[in-house]
Structures are given as C-alpha cells and as structure tokens.
Amino acid sequence: MTELTKRYGGAPAVDRLSFQVRPGHVTGFLGPNGAGKSTTMRVLLGLAAPTSGTALVNGRRYADLRFPMHEVGALLDASAVYGGRTAVDHLRCLARANRIGTSRVAAVLEQVGLAGVGRKRTGGFSLGMRQRLGIAAALLGDPGVLLLDEPVNGLDPEGVRWIRELTRALAAEGRTVLISSHLMSEMELTADRLVIIGRGRLIAETTVRELAARFQRGVLVRTGRVPELARALEAAGASVLVEADGALAVGGLDAVRIGELAARDGIPVHEVTPRSASLEEAYLALTAGSLEYGAAR
Template sequence: MTIEVRGLTKRYGEKTAVDDLTFTVRPGTVTGFLGPNGAGKSTTMRLIVGLDAPTSGSVTVNGRHYARHPAPLAEVGTLLEARSVHTGRSAYKHLLALALTHGIPRSRVAEVIEAVGLAGAARKRAGGFSLGMGQRLGIAAALLADPAAVVLDEPVNGLDPEGVRWIRTLLKELAAQGRTVFVSSHLMSEMALTAERLVIVGRGRLLADTTVAEFVRSAGHDEVSVTSPEAGRLRELLAGPGVEVASDAPGVLRVRGAGAEDIGLTAAAHGVPLFELTPHRVSLEEAFMELTRDAVEYHAHGAGRPAEVAA
C-alpha cells in the first residue's frame, strides 16, 4: 500500500497551501510528516483522502484515487480531527454507526475499543470526553476497518505519558505488520523515537524526504564539551584543519571537527588533565529547526529574529 504524491498543489484564493509536493510513503515503516505551523501538512493529508480537491497534481493510494476504492476505509484509516464526533453519541455507538454503514462486522467495534483503551468509557457520551480520550476514539475509528494504511494528524495531542508511549508502540506495530504509516507531529522527541523516514515541508514546499538518521547526520555540527584546567594549552594542541574550538567560559572548550576519543588521546599524550569530556549529538529538533528556519510563518519575539505580524 503506497501513497504517491506527485506535483501536488492546492490554492485557496491567493494563498498557496501546498506547492508542487512530490513524495512517496511506503509500507513497512513509520513515516513522520513534519513542518512548522501553516506548512501545509493538514491540507496535504486532506488531499490524500479526497476531502479537498487539488488545484493541480495528483495523489494516489495503492495506484488509485482514494474515492475510487470500493472500500476506502479498508485502504486508509485517518485521524484528521478527533473532535468530529456526534457529541450525544457514546463511543460505542459512534463506532457502531461507522461499522454498520461500511459493512464492517459489529464485533470489530469491541475489538478496537479494547485496543485503544476505551473499554471503561465505551458507553459514555463522546461530548464529555477529555482531549486524550477523544484522540483514542479517533484512532479507534481510523483502525475500525483494519486498513492497509493509516494517516494520523497529531495523534498524541492531549495524551498523557502512558498514552504517548502507547501511540509510539502502536505505530511501530502497524508498520511491522507491513502497513503504511504516515503521521504528523510537533513533538520532535517522539518522531525521533518513532519514525524511520521523514517528509518535511515548509510554506507548502518539500524541504526533505529522507531517513531520520540521514537527516540528523546531514545537519552535522556534532560538538564535544571539554573542561580542563589547561584549556588554553589544549586548545593549541587541538588546532588544525577542520577543527573549530570555541569557549564560553574559563576552562571550558566547545570543539567541532574532532571526536571525544581523539580529544582524550591528545590530552593524555600531552599530560593535559580533563575534568569533563562530553559529546553532544545534533538532535532531530535541532536539525529540524535549522532546516525550517526560513520557512516558519510566524516568529515569536526573542527567538533570534523579529516577529512577523500578519497584515
């Protein structure tokens, strides 16, 4: 089950929400969909399942447009807006209505309710659900038809730590079963733990389509923090082509271009004592912030550049 996006563009009047996007989401892996607010992520997900029509370009699911599948819910399960539920219905009746109108066995309702941890609240009205419970109900609806692919927009919103961990495990299990998993999130720490591939957009355009490991590695700038009573001498010893050494405090060096092992061996060979030798790897969040620096629609004061004010 492959999701193919080709030259996808969506305009709303003069606003271009999605701008010539091309990427592929493949089965068997969790693909994270990242971008700043207003980057076009939700619009792209709506286009995948036919809730919006593209201005140009195309998107297919397993070789067809979503609406042309005889049983669309069995192809792609979606969570785009968890609160799009009749507030007077219970969780059970909401899912039962979906099942009965799509030829899904009634027994499946109980299965997904149990799977998402809503068994104790199945008969309660959805209008009284917390944000986290609403997310669980939305995920239950996405899984109801046992789809070959899932498209989830911010599934961890409102979940407590246990719920976030559950989502992480669920997504990995779905991918391990050979399903296509496409999930957006603003939580970089979760994407680092969950996703294997990334599609990153900014201002509607594709910025990166790569693995998490490759993306973080390409950001470079791994750094080693070194504390020594002979920091000045060590700095001279480390100086050389490709090595950058900076200092923000007496006795403390920040070294780029040399690994912790090389620094430690150099210090030992010249009798320089070390109090600290700590490698710092670039995180997914740091790499993401660097890539999207010029694609953020609104900047807060104090974030390193002036705030942009909408006219």
C-alpha cells in the same frame, strides 16, 4: 504524492509537493502551523480535490477504493464526532459502511483503552478520549496504511507514550504510518523518517538520524589539562573554543580522533561527547524561512 498543488483562492496551501511514504516505518510529517499538512492529508483522503497533481494510496486514488477503511485508516480531527452517539455506535456506523463486524468494534475499543466507556455518549469525552476514539476508528479496518493528523494533541504524557509505542508497533508489523505534527520534539522520539514542509513546499525528506548528523556541531571535551589538550588539538587542525565551564568545544575533528590524540600525549580525558544541535533547533532552522504565522524577530 506527486506535484500536488492545492489552492484556496489565490495562495497555494500546498505547492508542487512530492514525496513518498514507505511501509515499515513511522514517518513524521512536520511543518509549522499552516504549512499544509492537514490539507495534504485531506487531499489524500479525497475530502478536498487537488488543484493539480496526484495523491495516491497503494497506487490508487482514495476515492476509487471500494471499502477504503480496510486499506487506509485515518484520524483527521478527533473532536469531529457527533456527541449524542455512544462510542460503540459511532464506530459501528463507520464499520458498517465498510463491512466490518461488530466484534472488531469491541476489539479496537479494547485496544485503545476505551472498552469501559463504550456505552457512554462521546459528548462527555475529554479530548484525550476523543483522540483514542479517533485512533480506534482508524484501526477498525486493520489497514496497511495509517494517516494520523496531530494524534498527540490533547493527550497526557501517558497517552503520548501510548501513541508512540502503538505507532512504532504498527510500523514494525510492516504498516505504513504517517503522523503529522508541528512538534519536532515528539517526532524525534516516534518517527524514523521525516517529511518536513513549509508554506506547502517540501523542505526536507530525510531520516531523524540524517537530520541530526546534518546539524552536527562538533565535540565537547572535558579534561583537567585544558591548555595542553587545546594545543595538541589545534596542532592537529581542529578549532578549539574554551567554554565558560572549562569544557572544550572542538570543531573539525571527530570524537575518535580526539580520543587518539589525547591518548598519544597522555592527557586524561573526562568526557568526549559529539554534540548536535537539538532536532528542535534543526527543525526551526529548516522551517524558519517558511513560517506562516511566525512572530516577528
């Protein structure tokens, strides 16, 4: 993705966006609603033409791939199926265009847990079943790259966990997995790497761990001898705040150093916990300036 820009009318939906997604990881593609996630994916899949810049898969334009489903599997909008067709027929229509055999259709239906309803019309499917059908379609060509747009929408908790395990397993096989979401809490559990955008621009390209570290908020310490420990830590240069429940919020020292100081003075410590802002908060802080449809505060 290099300097990708896509305008609809005047305002850019995606604005000089550059990032790279690497194999072997689940990359979370995060941004508030209207940030340009779906637009980016649509451009990447050749469904929308970029105003400028390029979006390449394995170094090539998607439209130049002869049998693209073997290289890239995509789930865009799970509800976008013709309801009159059975699940098997729906997948066969897609598979046939890419020279994928019927046995593979049965295999992916099995994989996503829809084998029992393969002969049912998709019109009667729940949103969760359609998500699974969409993922089955993405997996048809056994592709090395998977692009999943909001795959957990409409899934029950069991389905959410299934997506999490499936995507992690696919990445562990060395595939490139990009999952878009507007929910940090979900990506926190699924993704290793994060691409965060807002108003079509890149806000951060990072890992879950880095993001957590960046928003580190000191260490929480509990002890029976609050004043003594507070004095000792302040003497060592820390900022100490006594919280309502008697715990100490310590800034400027890490957990190891705090433990050593307490031991030196013989003060028993009940708990030493490095605290970070939740990733949810970190994400909100990052995207606060770029909310397209945010509530006024």
